[in-house]
Amino acid sequence: MEEWYQLFKDHPFVCTDTRKIKAGCIFFALKGDRFDGNAFAKEALEKGAAYAVVDNPCVIPHTTEETIKYVLVPDVLKALQQLAAYHRKQYNVPVIALTGSNGKTTTKELITSVLSARYNVTATEGNLNNHIGLPLTLLNITGRTDMVVLEMGTNHMGEIALLTSLCRPTAGLITNVGGAHLEGLGDLEGIKKEKGVLYDYLKGHEGTVFCHENDSVLTGMLTERGIADNVVFYGDGPQAENEQAGKSVQALQPDGRLLLRVPGYPEIQTHLTGLYNVPNVLAALAVGAHYGIAPEQAAAAVAAYEPTNNRSQWVRTAHNVCIADAYNANPVSMKSALENWHSLPGKGKCAILGDMLELGASAHQAHVDTVRLVVAMKPDQVFWVGDHFGKAVKEEQAGGMCFATTEELMAYLKEHPLKDKIILIKGSNGIGLHRLIPSGAC
Incomplete structure (x- = not known):
């Protein structure tokens, strides 16, 4: 070697x-x-x-x-991984790894922004979080690197074990556990087992665990593993160890963007939308506090962060306001996005929803449940894209217009443009809804 x-x-x-x-x-x-x-x-x-x-x-x-x-x-992929693992061993720097069903990339970007206020951070670019992307990120570590922030994704059992063995994290967090990648992980218990490998590694190597105290699934996973030491809690509960935690955290959305009032921090006007992003922000503040980032610096970093790549983006187009969240979708993130969009003030609510992929045997029921939720919200307009939603809408005799592909929807919107709408764009990346705004369709 x-x-x-x-x-x-x-x-x-x-x-x-x-x-x-x-x-x-x-x-x-x-x-x-x-x-x-x-x-x-x-x-x-x-x-x-x-x-x-x-x-x-x-x-x-x-x-x-x-x-x-x-x-x-003998094997190019294994050679890449072995080289990355060996390179990682040459550097004695903090390595923070995070995984979870939803919010991984946003949380990773927020943590990176906060830590970059003081440190030279090497971090996962975009969502290059798999068995290829993570080794490539490790190979970006240089003598100037102070800290490393890595996102770890998985769609089958054993992947988190591989990734942790390569990157050897010194700290980590799981954003949440929900119904994502059920096709490869089976059920929620399978997801908990796979994600929990990160906790197992940190316990075995005396690493630091950052945990959302208000998430009973995550705290339960800690209890099951007997993890009590080296845990930094964040959230609204009594165990929280940092200034930002406490029941007086206020989250508002006066104009659709998340505004946070956190004890010990200046008011934070973010570019994010959705109350589901509150734990992601609090995680970044907790990590920052643990590594010595001043509250003023951390707040400024969060406020400056602008999401990209259709991840909870708040976008004003020529004629509409759009929540672009079309990079990924599963039942949990879909429900959260819909509830956030529905809660926003204003008229002209329009939903453009694409199929949720990689759900395996639960796919049909997940789409039926989503259709029922949307129907109960009584939006002004709804467009369904994909075979799964097409079947569910027909079965439920729901309203709205169904399209087999994003191309068909774009052609329709070209002839029937949307104006003065608050539009939620949500679906799995494979459906291609991320092309709507750049094409001028919204």
Whole structure:
């Protein structure tokens, strides 16, 4: 590994996409469902990569001059993960890992913003939180890194165990446990077991656990594991150990954006929408306080944070106000988004809802339950996108208009534009509702 690691130290930029090759980088020829990176190794080298890591000897030319640029390994993905794990071991810095069914990326971004007020933070970019993205983030750690913030996602059993073994977190938190990725995790007990692996690791390595005290599922998971030491609670309960916690936390939405009044902190006007984001903000404040971030600095960092990528975004378009929350959807996040949107003051409520994916056997009932909830809210308009909602709407004889695809909806809205509406855009990323605002459809 030392020789292999020296190669990385000499060429510390790693790439897995030939469209993003940088001169002198190391190209890892990963495989996907529809591609084999080995086939692109030659192209990567021609574009300036110093080396190409491959696991198919057939792509290596026999000429000596070219052969030395290929690194043959048994498995490219495992080689990437092993390199990342070894690199992580070289740095004695705090590593904060977080997972959860909802709010992972927003919480990660908020924590990163708060800690960046004082520290040089290496953090997960976007939602690169899986068995490939996390190793790539670890390889971004440098001698200038003071702290690391990592998001860990999972859609099947065993993934959190792998990710924790790679990143060796010194602290961590679970945002919540809900009905996400049921297709791969089975049921809520399966989700608790998979997410709880992070707690198990932190307990076994004397790490710090940040826990939302008002979430009985999370506190129950701590109790089940006998975790009592090295726990920092946040929320509204009596166990909370930091100034921001207390029953006097006030959360308001005078204009649809979340306004927080937290004891010990200046008033925080955020760019977030939804009371469901309150625990995410309090988590960031708790982490910041634990690592010495002054209340004024933490509050300013939260206030400055603007969500992107259709995650609880509050967007004013030419004709409407939109809550863009179309990156991910499951029954819990869908219900929270709908309840928040329904509670906002104003007329002209319009919901554009796309299918919730990866729910397995519970998919149909989850969509029926959502249709019933929306019907009870009596919105002015509702558009349903996807096969699951189409079947549920028909079964419930609910109102609104059904579209098989986002393209069909966009074509309709082009001919029948929406004006002066408060629009919730919510659905799984695979449905493509994130294209509505950029296209001018809303």
